[in-house]
Amino acid sequence: MVQYNETRLDASFAALSDATRRGVLEQLSRADASITDLAGKFHMTLTGMKKHVGVLERAALVTTEKAGRVRTCRLGMRALEEEAAWIERHRQLWSARFDALDKIVEHLKSKENADARRKRR
Amino acid sequence: MPEGKEGSPAAMNRTAVERKSDRELVVTRTFNAPAHIVFEAWSKPELFKRWWVPKSVGMSLLSCDMDVRTGGAYRFVFSHPAFDQPMAFFGTYREVTPNKRLVWTNEESDQGAVTTVTFEENAGKTLVTLHELYPTTAALDEALAGSAEGLPEQFAQLEELLAGRS
Numbered sequence: 135m136v137q138y139n140e141t142r143l144d145a146s147f148a149a150l151s152d153a154t155r156r157g158v159l160e161q162l163s164r165a166d167a168s169i170t171d172l173a174g175k176f177h178m179t180l181t182g183m184k185k186h187v188g189v190l191e192r193a194a195l196v197t198t199e200k201a202g203r204v205r206t207c208r209l210g211m212r213a214l215e216e217e218a219a220w221i222e223r224h225r226q227l228w229s230a231r232f233d234a235l236d237k238i239v240e241h242l243k244s245k246e247n248a249d250a251r252r253k254r255r
Numbered sequence: 256m257p258e259g260k261e262g263s264p265a266a267m268n269r270t271a272v273e274r275k276s277d278r279e280l281v282v283t284r285t286f287n288a289p290a291h292i293v294f295e296a297w298s299k300p301e302l303f304k305r306w307w308v309p310k311s312v313g314m315s316l317l318s319c320d321m322d323v324r325t326g327g328a329y330r331f332v333f334s335h336p337a338f339d340q341p342m343a344f345f346g347t348y349r350e351v352t353p354n355k356r357l358v359w360t361n362e363e364s365d366q367g368a369v370t371t372v373t374f375e376e377n378a379g380k381t382l383v384t385l386h387e388l389y390p391t392t393a394a395l396d397e398a399l400a401g402s403a404e405g406l407p408e409q410f411a412q413l414e415e416l417l418a419g420r421s
Contacts, residue, residue: 156396164277220399221272224280228385229270230309232284238296238306243288 146212149193154178155186159195159213166208169198277392280399282385290376293383294354297372298323308333317341325351329359366394 149155154176161167161175173183187207190196194212198205270284286293296302304319317332330345346367350358355374361367368387375382389395 153393153397157393160277160392160396221274224399225270225272225282227309228272228282228284231306232270232286232383234306234309235293235296236286238302239286239288239293242292242295242302246292 146193146195149189149195152186152189155190158183158186158190158207159209162196162207162209163213163217166206168204168206170204172207274395275386278389278395280387280389280395282387284383286381286383287379288381289379290354290374290381293381294357294374297357298351298353307331313337323348323351323357325349327351366390366397368394368398 157176158172161172167175169180169183169187172178172187173180176183178186187196187198190213191198191210194210196207196213197210198207200206270282273281273283275281296306298321300319300321300323303321304316307319308314308316314333314335317334319331321327321329323329325348327348328345329348330343332341332343334341344361344363346360346362348357348359349369350356354376357372358369360369366389368389371386371388373384373386375384387395387398389398
């Protein structure tokens with residue numbers, strides 16, 4: 135009942151462990167870009183950027199397409215899912231925090247109500 | 256006087272997170288209590304430390320110093336089984352308006368967010384809006400990717416998953 139493809143999961147974790155690659159994904163989430171554009175933005179050699187894009191491509195986070203001399207990169211489906219998953223994880227953290235806050239708030243409220251009743255007596 | 260309506264319907268207790276822009280995250284939730292009570296739980300250290308670190312995250316709060324007034328400082332020290340050393344989070348309260356608004360900075364690095372929390376009371380309930388503004392898009396991405404220290408946990412889960420398959 136395992137639904138994950140382990141090779142892809144592995145590749146995905148490795149791809150996301152690097153700050154430059156996360157930056158590239160972020161960049162591509164705003165607009166498609168060529169490898170040359172990306173190399174310029176991240177102050178890298180073409181070879182260096184090609185390697186990063188290769189890692190992202192193997193993880194299905196990015197797809198590339200060559201037209202003439204230019205290789206254009208865009209977000210792969212996996213990247214879009216990943217972004218949604220990040221947001222969801224963040225939501226879970228806040229949800230856990232706020233559930234705990236909710237209990238304290240309820241407690242303070244009933245204490246305040248009890249104090250108000252006592253005062254009126 | 257009306258009594259016995261303490262329990263709030265579950266539908267109200269929704270925590271929503273939205274990425275508002277490249278550098279902004281917004282978290283909202285409504286609490287079934289007036290603003291002064293919700294604010295109290297954010298501004299008194301003895302209350303704050305009881306909810307800020309959820310058990311599910313696996314971190315424990317070693318110390319919690321909060322000088323909640325405009326210009327005051329805060330410092331939290333956490334430990335986590337995955338860290339070698341305790342980790343400190345610190346910064347300054349830029350604005351403290353009782354029962355309405357809290358603004359603080361996060362100064363462990365130059366990539367820390369400025370957080371603004373507003374408390375809006377309506378018919379005895381309070382809408383809390385927490386807005387985080389990061390200095391760069393990369394800082395926000397990093398915060399999201401590392402949120403709840405998810406990676407070590409996921410690696411452990413991944414390991415389990417892979418072990419189960421072989």
